[in-house]
Amino acid sequence: MRIDILTVVPELLESPLNHSIIKRAKAKGLVEIYIHNIRDYGKGNYHQVDDYAFGGDAGMVMMIEPVYTLISKLCEERKYDEIIYTSPDGEILNQGIANELSLMENIIILCGHYKGIDHRIREHLITREISIGDYVLSGGEIPAAAICDAVIRLIPGAISDETSALSDSFQDGLLAPPTYTRPKEFNGWTVPEVLLSGNLAAIKKWQDEQALERTKALRPELLEERES
Numbered sequence: 001m002r003i004d005i006l007t008v009v010p011e012l013l014e015s016p017l018n019h020s021i022i023k024r025a026k027a028k029g030l031v032e033i034y035i036h037n038i039r040d041y042g043k044g045n046y047h048q049v050d051d052y053a054f055g056g057d058a059g060m061v062m063m064i065e066p067v068y069t070l071i072s073k074l075c076e077e078r079k080y081d082e083i084i085y086t087s088p089d090g091e092i093l094n095q096g097i098a099n100e101l102s103l104m105e106n107i108i109i110l111c112g113h114y115k116g117i118d119h120r121i122r123e124h125l126i127t128r129e130i131s132i133g134d135y136v137l138s139g140g141e142i143p144a145a146a147i148c149d150a151v152i153r154l155i156p157g158a159i160s161d162e163t164s165a166l167s168d169s170f171q172d173g174l175l176a177p178p179t180y181t182r183p184k185e186f187n188g189w190t191v192p193e194v195l196l197s198g199n200l201a202a203i204k205k206w207q208d209e210q211a212l213e214r215t216k217a218l219r220p221e222l223l224e225e226r227e228s
């Protein structure tokens with residue numbers, strides 16, 4: 001899979017995309033991530049990428065030209081399955097969307113900044129808009145990193161224990177059961193006996209019950225979606 005991220009603040013993406021599972025997935029050749037600085041495509045001495053909003057609203061708006069030049073260049077080089085814009089009014093990222101994107105070959109993620117982007121980019125160049133929740137961040141870089149992380153860990157081979165991603169919350173429409181590790185007792189706080197029993201069938205049964213109970217208690221609407 002190839003992911004091209006378009007940003008005016010590439011520095012914001014350095015750390016989140018260069019450690020842990022994403023780092024290993026890149027090293028194994030499962031994913032290639034290219035970060036493009038939109039400013040390189042801005043005109044003039046200052047490589048201008050933003051300008052005042054028409055209509056006199058406060059705040060700067062990302063200009064269409066540099067983004068158009070960059071997206072056109074990428075699209076000449078290969079076919080993209082999706083050109084995503086991170087936006088607070090987009091569809092809210094969930095495990096289903098992450099699963100869908102993890103099957104794609106090439107995607108572009110455009111990060112907005114300032115007051116947002118010239119709406120013509122959204123009307124003519126973008127194929128999908130994704131939000132990471134009902135709140136406003138300063139830029140699309142953290143949302144882009146969240147999308148990459150959610151998607152890349154689903155690519156087969158990215159996580160060493162193949163079943164691990166499958167048993168995560170939401171993957172089967174349920175929240176994950178609680179997990180524990182050594183020591184067996186800390187401060188007098190113990191671990192559920194069944195997990196220490198070695199009885200795999202009993203452990204599985206307990207985990208399934210816990211997953212169901214936690215979902216019922218914390219996110220009952222997930223159960224309704226699961227049944228429909």
Ligand code: SAH
Nearest residue numbers: 086087088112116131132136137139140143
């Ligand atoms: N004026 C815009 C917000 C601009 S915030 C509005 O009211 O909708 C600047 C940029 O941050 C946006 O262009 C978008 O790319 C990104 N962003 C902010 N919050 C986000 C969220 N919840 N999900 C995805 N992207 C977000």
